[in-house]
Amino acid sequence: MISPTFLTMILIGGGILFLVIFFHYVPFFLWLSAKVSGVNISLVQLFLMRIRNVPPYIIVPAMIEAHKAGLSTITRDELEAHYLAGGHVEKVVHALVSASKANIELSFQMATAIDLAGRDVFQAVQMSVNPKVIDTPPVYAVAKNGIQLVTKARVTVRANIKRLVGGAGEDTILARVGEGIVASIGSADSHKDVLEHPDSISKVVLHKGLDQGTAFEILSIDIADIDIGKNIGAELQIDQANADKNIAQAKAEERRAMAVASEQEMKAKAQEARAKVIEAEAEVPKAMADAFRSGNLGIMDYCKIKNIEADTSMRETIAKPVSSSPKKPLTE
Structure with a gap:
């Protein structure tokens, strides 16, 4: 058999559990606080808030604050709808109370729209009063x-x-x-x-x-x-001057390159002319050999030609300037 003491403990535990569940879904003390503050709300409405996942401990204090500030037009349904839309009920009510005290025109619809837009409506009201x-x-x-x-x-x-x-x-x-x-x-x-x-x-x-x-x-x-x-x-003038200098240097380098190219071209032409002269001089012995064979050139004529060449070579050697060589120091 179950002892009376055990039954008593079960009843006490069940009663405590019932009271916890009851006061969770029916916040009696919050309802009493609203009644004392003059806010008309029933226990059934508080219970239905729990069912709708709306915390009464946010809605009821906001209603009490609005009622004490003289904002009786704000209803419970509007506050619940704003909370379910993801808004901040406390900031909206604080902003409305501050705007009312500062004689700033701010409706509940405007305040909730500002809050849902992601701005701090209470801070905005403070900035309107204090720039x-x-x-x-x-x-x-x-x-x-x-x-x-x-x-x-x-x-x-x-x-x-x-x-x-x-x-x-x-x-x-x-x-x-x-x-x-x-x-x-x-x-x-x-x-x-x-x-x-x-x-x-x-x-x-x-x-x-x-x-x-x-x-x-x-x-x-x-x-x-x-x-x-x-x-x-x-700084801009310096940069422009540097740019002009670089352009001038580039143009000068271009002209120098063209002059070097022209000089190389003239050297090539001179080498080509020398090649033609050498080629023409190579034909002279052949012509002299043909002249010997044909009898147009004799041995005496050939000797005179060689003498003239030797004399010319000697004159050219004498006419060349003598390179100055450093004098050797006299040794004692």
């Missing part, structure tokens, strides 16, 4: 006189609630401000004008309407620092 300062990276620009300026600016922006959905972010603002700074400095005749009047950059950039299509409204653009960089104009 944010964005520091731009160093912007390099060159004035007309060729001097480079390195500029840093601070952009004060305020979130535009109506353009948060589909509006561009901070990166677009920084890119447009950098473009405006480059254009403003590039239109200056001298870098000295920019250094004397840095506020001219802010005026030019602000008049361009750089916040169009973005989720922000630009309040001011302040130049934080301007430094003088490289002399780009001088």
